[in-house]
Amino acid sequence: MKGRVIVIGLGLIGGSLALCIKKEHNEATIVGFDINKEQSRLAKMLGVIDEIAETIEDGAIDANLIIIAAPVNETKEILQMLAKMPLHPDVIITDTGSTKRKIVESTSSLKERGITFIGGHPMAGSHKSGVSAAKEILFENAFYLLTPEEHIETTKVERLRGWLLGTNAKFLTITPENHDYLTGIVSHFPHIIAASIVRQTEKLSEAESLIPRLAAGGFRDITRIASSSPEMWKDILLHNREILIELLNQWQEEMKGVKILLENENSAAIFDYFNQAKHFRDGLPMKEKGAIPAFYDLFVDIPDYPGVISEITGYLAKEKISITNIRILETREDINGVLVISFQTEEDRQRAERCIDTYSSYATSIGS
Template sequence: MEGTVLIIGLGLIGGSLAKAIKKEHPSSRIIGFDVDQKNMILAESTGIIDSRSDNLQISAELADLIVISVPVVATKKVIQELSSFSLKPNVIITDTGSTKEKIMESARVFFETTVEFIGGHPMAGSHKSGVLASNELIFENAYYLLIAEQTSEKTKILLEWLKGTRSKFLFVTAKEHDEVTSVISHTPHIVAALLVHQAKDASSLYAHIEHLAAGGFKDTTRIASSNPTMWRDILLENSEIIIQHLTTWEQSLNKVKKMLFHSDAEGLYSFFDDAREYRDSIPQREKGAIPAFYDLYITVPDYPGVISEVTGYLAEEKISITNIRIIETREDVFGVLVVSFQNDKDRLQASRCINEQTNYDTYIA
């Protein structure tokens, strides 16, 4: 396709979408706008965008597609600003926000115009953030939710623009989106933060708790390290639904407390067994609402140079890693090296590489 695309917000998602669109549609012109001038300069100098915008109105009025990739609260402000411009008659506007009902309500300003607003939410992410971490591969096989009529002409045009993401597109209502993401993303972030707060409070009594939390506990609560400003805004935007789910949580916790109080062994067993069965039925290689962490666990002996040995084999195969850490290693005892990758394909290739080159066991948790 040919045309002008304006990306508003040059973070990880905005930058990655710019790359995906340009790769699939090399004749398109990608303009980037960001309130941070440094982001625009970085994006332009690294070729992520073709040019940067010094005037949002001028750039917006040139665009055939406008992608709003800023925090959810800022998205509503951008929508209001765009509604005051003389946009092209058939321009398509989409967003990437994690909540949808309030954003779609803001977009009603376009309902009596020829401008088409299609709410969007690519369920993709990375260990890293910022425009320099952008990578079109983060969308590959990830679910991309759209608030739109699947058969409309404008939707078909947007799908063509987004073809380079290689995403799995799902069409839902704004209410369905906010209900589902509340269950599988918003509430889990609250729970993870609560677990970390509990550990922090306990650390004043038990000095060694931080060391004991360095393994599985830290893995379980990874999402508590998410951007606090972003999550504050997401929770406020979806507060009504989240409150409902937290109320359900309180009821569930009270049931567990009651089982403990009455030493209900059968009830506790069913509680954990039901959770185990459903958790194990969830597809392992799907990309969901919370960005997956593609970790490979490698048992390694404790001797100097073992880390460089492993990374050397991966480098020979041109396999990129995003993080590396040791869970435990003591003299004469095998430890566990955890290597993180951008996607499952790289992780599987790395596992084969290590198995071929060494006698170290590899496994996926």
């Protein structure tokens, strides 16, 4: 497809979308704007975009596609700005935000002018941020939710999907209301629970100094989403407050039921509670990308001597296998040490396991 595309917000998501469009539509011109001028300069230097827009208006007026890859509150402000600009009559505007109903409601001025807005939410992410972390493969096999209003023509939705074909994502079309309900359950609500577990643990640690040390390893893993951006999650929760209040009410009833099981020392019911949870959890798709970015972790036993970590990462670099995170577990006393290496994909994790087994005479993978 030919035309001009402006990506507003050159972070991980915006940058990755720009790369996907460049890959699939090499005749298109990709324009980028970011409030952080350094990000714009870096995006141009890395070849993520073709041109830098000094202002949103400079890049948006002649654009055939406008992608807003910004936090939800900023997205609303940008949409209000766009509604006052002399845009191309056939332009399609989309966003990448985690909530949709309020975003779509804020596009009434665009609708009155006959300008097409189609909400979008690529359900993918990474442990890294910024345009330097952008990748063409970020959205591969991930769900990409589109939330057109009823009046939007099917041809417009198909054109947007055509622009985004290079993502290799799995597109689903749902209503804005259904989007917020589903993402509330599988993304927003778990973030609240993870944060609440960490907050409770922090309070208890004031009276017990060993808690922070014992909370390494697995505790960090099951609560990792609590380290997400507080500013971003403040806005998401307020945008989706009605659904989250309903889910929290249901959660309180769930916890009340568990408390009763404990008070009654109901062994059989407690077993059933965990058994049902295990069966449902084990039945979830293993290779699908969901609402929360997955970790593809490799655990490696390592001896304790200087340079061992750089030695292992050197093996991976030799095979051109990228890692997204690396850390050492400190709670294992029965072995010398456990190195936890995180990867972008399951394929990279498997390649890394084979690589370490091939090059190393001592490092043994112990699972994922």
